[in-house]
Amino acid sequence: MSQVPPVVPTHHVRPRRGWLNDPNGMTRHGDRWHVFYQHNPEAAVHDLIHWGHASSPDLVRWTEHPVAFGPTPDGPDRFGCWSGVFVPGLDRPAVAYSGVVDETFASTVCLRWALDDELDRWSEPVVVATTPSADRVSVMRDPFVFTHGGRRWALLGAGLDDSTPAVLLYSCDDILAWGYVGLWLTHADPVAAQHAPADIWECPQLVYTPGGTALVLSLQHETILDRAVWLVGDLATDGDGRPTFVARTGGPLDAGDVLYAPQVLQDEPEPLLLGWVRQDGIPADPADLEEQVADLVAGCLTFPRRLSVEGDELRSRLDPAVGTLMDPGADRPLAAGDAAVVELSGLVRVPGGPGTWRLTGLTAELGGPVGDGVDVWIDGEVVEVYPRDGSAPSTWHDVGTRTWTVETDVAARIHALTPEPR
Known part of the structure; x- marks a missing residue:
């Protein structure tokens, strides 16, 4: 049975060709918003992931840039440059991401420096953190960097060897040498266990609003990507100056069936969110389609959304610019x-x-x-x-x-x- 050729969206962020998944490295740099994304420029399938790049002056008109960077031969990201973030508060632009070395998906945290003001050229990767051998951590990915109590910290999604999820805490005052602090959140938190059941918590993102703080998590079950959820809770500081989080409530970030791996930027007037609209890979050879498709593309990003914590809920609204x-x-x-x-x-x-x-x-x-x-x-x-x-x-x-x-x-x-x- 022949397939109907896909009708690609024209107003959502997507590459003109190839594969897109998680949004990465979101920042407002100069007078433009930038978003990077997981990208295979060669085919509309998930393989040898690079970082694609788009920017916009208004969150509506997006310009596709050249591919920012890709796997380094014989380097720490030779199997893929996976999800990560723009690192705020440094003297020059930098991104931190999961570098994957082989089919086991073992990863380190890699850092690259921007080499131009347009964020088009980047340095070679430097490994700044490794998967800890403590606390039964079996997998670690997707760094999120933030400041708390005058210090720089990072959260990483993780899975433990008993098939339960976790968020790990690292200190990274020295951006080139991160230190593992310990388990930051696990399924032992009853609210997290109720609202975020998973084997691995991916893409942890903190959301700061005048009404409170939320943690966004993406849920993976036995390699199956499920959904994204929010946990509203209390962000505090322990006796050693480290951030702590206790969830009070939780809920779905999106009620549909395709949003995953959203990323949040602390932006004005409210935090800004973009998520991945999942799509299955498209065959590289379009011969089985009714019509030949010149530029095959799979995946796009959602319209930009603004977030606010109201009471014990995280609320999402379409950015007014989309109007x-x-x-x-x-x-x-x-x-x-x-x-x-x-x-x-x-x-x-x-x-x-x-x-x-x-x-x-x-x-x-x-x-x-x-x-x-x-x-x-x-x-x-x-x-x-x-x-x-x-x-x-x-x-x-x-x-x-x-x-x-x-x-x-x-x-x-x-x-x-x-x-x-x-």
Whole structure:
């Protein structure tokens, strides 16, 4: 049975060719936001991961840069340059990431220095931390660097040899020589055990807001990528000046089925989040597709989201800049009970009140209550749904979708989106 050629999104961050997964190294440098991402420039499959690079002046118009760096032959990252972060507070730009050496996925923490102000050229990697032999740690990855109590620290996702997850704490006042401190969070925390069951916690990210602190985790079960969750809790300092965290509540970061490995940037006016919209790899040879696809690409990043801790919940809202994608001269009403077709991209805005909304595509069907209102953004195969009460958005991906049919129990409006803003 032949496949329908994929309809790639035009408004989400993605490479023009190849594979994309986790967002990495997010920073606001000069007058631009930069995001790097896990990338295979040779094919739309996960293999020999490099760091791709895009930047934007407004979080809407993104410019794809040359590949930032890739595996170093005979180096500590020769099997892949995996997830990591921009290191804040240094005299010159640097990134720290997991360098993978072989098929066992054994890793170290590698650091590279930027060699130009556009963040296009980078130094060779320097190993600054290794997987500890203590505390039964079997795997370690995805450094997150932060400051607390006037010192620099790093969190790393981990799995222990009893198949339980952990977050590790390192001190890194000396950015070139990190010291292992110990287990920072484990499933012994009952709230974490309830809301974040996993074998490995990946991509730990701290979120600081005026309303409180949250920890974002991505959950892996027996090599299967599950979902991303948040834990709101109390960040404190122990008697030795080290940061501690005790979770109070938890919940899903996204209610869909494809968001994973989000990264958070402490940005103004609120923390900024981008996540990976998962997509299966596409065959490098497109001969089995109905139409030849010139530039095969798999994966993209979500629209930018702003985060806030409100009470005991982490809330997500679409960054207002995305609203500029709407074409002000191309919108139409949708009466209650009617159905309308959205070709490739559009925004369905449903006001608050009783009722439901429904979206159907080639292989996907989703919907839910209107509540305080929802905004449904459709960009090719990717759909993002934002409830206006700030509860968890949902992200969906449907390979092969060309059109979506929208039905609502209440009046709504459909807005066309502008052409690709690159």
